[in-house]
Amino acid sequence: MPTPILEMQEITKEFPGVIALDKVTFEVAQGEIHCLVGENGAGKSTLMKVLSGVYPYGVYSGEIIFDGLAQQFRNIKESEKAGIAIIYQEFALVPEMTIYENIFLGHEISNAFGVDWNETIKRTNDILKKVRLNINPATKVKDLGVGQQQLVEIAKALSREVKLLILDEPTAALNEEDAENLFVLLRDLKEQGVTSVLITHKLKEVIDIADTVTVLRDGQTVGTLSAANGEVTENVLIKNMVGREIENIYPPRKPMEQGDIVFEVKDWNAVHPGLGRTILKDINFHVRKGEIVGVAGLMGSARTELALSLFGNPYGYKLDGEMYMRGIRVELNHPQDAIDERVAYVTEDRKSTGLILIQDVKQNITLANLRKLAQRGVVDRNAEIKVATEYKQSLDIRTPSIEQKVENLSGGNQQKVSVAKWLFAKPDVLILDEPTRGIDVGAKYEIYSLMNELVEQGMSIIMISSELPEILGMSDRVYVVSSGRITGELKIEDATQENIMQMATL
Amino acid sequence: MTFFNNATRIFRQNIREYGMFIALFVIMAIFSITTDGIFISSRNISNLINQAGFIAVLGIGMTLVIVIRHIDLSVGFLAGFLGAVAAIAMVSWGWPVIVVIPFVLLLGALAGLIPGFLVARLKIPAFVATLAGWLIYRGALLVVTQSTGTIIIPNDAFNAIGNGYIPDIPRVPIFPEVHKVTLLLGIIAIILYVFNEIRTRRNKQSYNFEVLPPDLFALKLVFVSALIGGLTWVLAGFNGLSWTAVIVILVALIYHFVTTNTVLGRHIYAVGGNPEAAKLSGVNVNRITLVVFGQMGMLSALSGILFAARLQSATTTAGTLFELDAIAAAFVGGVSAGGGIGKVIGSLVGALVMISLTSGMNLMGIDIAYQYIVRGAVLAAAVIFDVATRNR
Structure with missing residues (x-):
């Protein structure tokens, strides 16, 4: 085995009530591309926070040897100084600053008169060449696309002579072309001697790029797989990640009779109140009882805006058109109206718009329908505990207690809390926006099974998703959205990845 | 320990x-x-x-x-x-x-x-x-x-x-220097507090929630009661509750x-x-x-x-x-x-x-x-x- 650049030995980290890491061992060899995979809550993020010094030396046990030296990082600065750079999903760039200002932010090149901008720009150009970003370094970061911003982040790391580059879910926000470019770049950097660690959920990427894979499960290292030995295959990975083999990613559903139309909009238009821009144009759309309708569309196609316009229009779009609930015309002017009409909406971003992270599981589950638990405005706390306990059990939310703060839960379990909240609102129409984004294979399967169960009970589901396999695997019928219009409606028998993608790019 | x-x-x-x-x-x-x-x-x-x-x-x-x-x-x-x-x-x-x-x-x-x-x-x-x-x-x-x-x-x-200040009961011979209504209210407050805490604790136990161990719980009750009691006593020594x-x-x-x-x-x-x-x-x-x-x-x-x-x-x-x-x-x-x-x-x-x-x-x-x-x-x-x- 080649010399390791990083050895993390017997790392253990505990939180109140949870052991996040249990004697985890993680070794990365010099000059390889190493993938770190595992279900949500397996401990990947915690491990990286230990490595980068977010959790300082002393709050975990075990040792870290980096570049031949035992390290005791007390903060991110120390780990950066040693040559470790972590690029998170949320970029640490200042949008109003130029590329070169961002790249050298915090380690500006100075001469006798202050910052030497000429030298800065010259070096920026060199680094941008390395990451193959052919763009004027004086461009402001806010004017760049997501993929380009990511390249700037990598350039920033390279400018600090990084020895170990760690990317957390680097392709989550990228389109396929940008993702492909990123991988080409990573292989390039590998040639130049930069070691990379990728944290990812996408098994195809792992198979595509990894030299070595470390799998974490429930806070323990369950295996290290080598691509050279042919161990990196989908089956082996899934088996290692979930500890069982999943034959079918999409659970089977009982065939159902087509029910009546529950929810419908006709000639639906929306205009952005501030910008005066048309967001939605001539949408005609319906859902039947017991049906899962998939809404496919690329980023920026106004999928989410469509959902918001249906769910009580919380951002005040100027709406035009007719909405029918069980055949009766309704107007929903506030999310509360939507809830009263039994429409529910699980947001795409559970952390920023779905949950109240600093509150506990119980409070989050009951928030949307608290009035049901109250008499004359006073909440029956015993009833609340009963409700929360029920959902904890029926959705298998893994938490030590319903009084645990949601921020301490893993992504998959947070998503279950989000869904539980809306199930408690007893909807007839459930809108799910990217229901499985950023959650692991096991939790995905559970969410899909739950969706099946719900439609069998007569609920209708509108599922917005950018993952085509998910759309094809779960829907009864598919609408394709592009630039605020419905560009196609397909029966599931007729839908293929190709024709959906073709309509999505119309 | x-x-x-x-x-x-x-x-x-x-x-x-x-x-x-x-x-x-x-x-x-x-x-x-x-x-x-x-x-x-x-x-x-x-x-x-x-x-x-x-x-x-x-x-x-x-x-x-x-x-x-x-x-x-x-x-x-x-x-x-x-x-x-x-x-x-x-x-x-x-x-x-x-x-x-x-x-x-x-x-x-x-x-x-x-x-x-x-x-x-x-x-x-x-x-x-x-x-x-x-x-x-x-x-x-x-x-x-x-x-x-x-x-x-x-x-x-x-x-x-x-x-x-709140009025006192006039002409009661016990504790002539002390504001008796204040003292009484203090005692009632302590009783209500202790009663409420015990009820909450029982309730939490019935749902298997984490509660304070008995010794610490007793300590907390004593501490808070002493606090209310002490404060009441101090106030009762002057004009009582304002x-x-x-x-x-x-x-x-x-x-x-x-x-x-x-x-x-x-x-x-x-x-x-x-x-x-x-x-x-x-x-x-x-x-x-x-x-x-x-x-x-x-x-x-x-x-x-x-x-x-x-x-x-x-x-x-x-x-x-x-x-x-x-x-x-x-x-x-x-x-x-x-x-x-x-x-x-x-x-x-x-x-x-x-x-x-x-x-x-x-x-x-x-x-x-x-x-x-x-x-x-x-x-x-x-x-x-x-x-x-x-x-x-």
Whole structure:
């Protein structure tokens, strides 16, 4: 085995009530591309926070040897100084600053008169060449696309002579072309001697790029797989990640009779109140009882805006058109109206718009329908505990207690809390926006099974998703959205990845 | 030794909650020593509580404003101005007290709705909207007191709110030096507290929630009971419970109930914790903002009434710096500047901490200049403590 650049030995980290890491061992060899995979809550993020010094030396046990030296990082600065750079999903760039200002932010090149901008720009150009970003370094970061911003982040790391580059879910926000470019770049950097660690959920990427894979499960290292030995295959990975083999990613559903139309909009238009821009144009759309309708569309196609316009229009779009609930015309002017009409909406971003992270599981589950638990405005706390306990059990939310703060839960379990909240609102129409984004294979399967169960009970589901396999695997019928219009409606028998993608790019 | 281990663990987990009680205790202990016991004397404690009253009610209201991530700078001069309005209503218009008080409270609530509207509907930063209010009410206070200067309030019933004490049972021979009704109320309070704690604990146990181990639970009961008992005894040794204290305790209890047990309270904390998520969960964020600023205005009016009654007059400078004392009380009491976290009881304790500092340093004869510095340092320490313990 080649010399390791990083050895993390017997790392253990505990939180109140949870052991996040249990004697985890993680070794990365010099000059390889190493993938770190595992279900949500397996401990990947915690491990990286230990490595980068977010959790300082002393709050975990075990040792870290980096570049031949035992390290005791007390903060991110120390780990950066040693040559470790972590690029998170949320970029640490200042949008109003130029590329070169961002790249050298915090380690500006100075001469006798202050910052030497000429030298800065010259070096920026060199680094941008390395990451193959052919763009004027004086461009402001806010004017760049997501993929380009990511390249700037990598350039920033390279400018600090990084020895170990760690990317957390680097392709989550990228389109396929940008993702492909990123991988080409990573292989390039590998040639130049930069070691990379990728944290990812996408098994195809792992198979595509990894030299070595470390799998974490429930806070323990369950295996290290080598691509050279042919161990990196989908089956082996899934088996290692979930500890069982999943034959079918999409659970089977009982065939159902087509029910009546529950929810419908006709000639639906929306205009952005501030910008005066048309967001939605001539949408005609319906859902039947017991049906899962998939809404496919690329980023920026106004999928989410469509959902918001249906769910009580919380951002005040100027709406035009007719909405029918069980055949009766309704107007929903506030999310509360939507809830009263039994429409529910699980947001795409559970952390920023779905949950109240600093509150506990119980409070989050009951928030949307608290009035049901109250008499004359006073909440029956015993009833609340009963409700929360029920959902904890029926959705298998893994938490030590319903009084645990949601921020301490893993992504998959947070998503279950989000869904539980809306199930408690007893909807007839459930809108799910990217229901499985950023959650692991096991939790995905559970969410899909739950969706099946719900439609069998007569609920209708509108599922917005950018993952085509998910759309094809779960829907009864598919609408394709592009630039605020419905560009196609397909029966599931007729839908293929190709024709959906073709309509999505119309 | 499990008792000791348990105690340390629970203390660590709840350090945020216990922190301010410990701070109050330490401050009181220090001043009791440095003033040879004058600080802890019945007269001084009674006085101190009356002084804390008009800041405490503001602090309680400010808790909710900060919880929903806003601030209200206008409360001080609004209190001063409404105190003057109360005085004028009684002196110049000859209105009876029973009409004046609800009238002024209503005015306060309406005044609070104005920044509420600006913040909720027009999305104006609360800092700016209420800074405008600060200037306007300061001017308004000067306008209404311009011709007369200080307005003396000759109404005994009104002034009793700031200076009077609850009546005692006359001619009962036992404990002649002690205020018996106060003592009785203290005993009732202890009984209610113990009963309620035991009930809550049983309830939690029935759901298999984590509860304090029996020995620690007993210790907590003894400690809090001793605290209530001690305070009652000290107060009973002077004139008993003041009307100010009664009002503050009532306000605190009502607010505690509303914030912890009602849909409204839960919605307020939801908006503070994550306004977007609250909105998308059907919470009417605008309405919550209006309610919170409205109640702040109403408590400002109450604060103005308490202050005017205490001085038995409305002065041209009434309300100066109240807003900063109230904000400081809230932060010292554990309200988080990040929103969504903070308890009204905490802010009440925070107000007591700040007033204790003033009172103790006054008794020690410390120069007012140094008093400001010390109070500033305590405020900074409280916020540092908040940030340092948040990520545990």
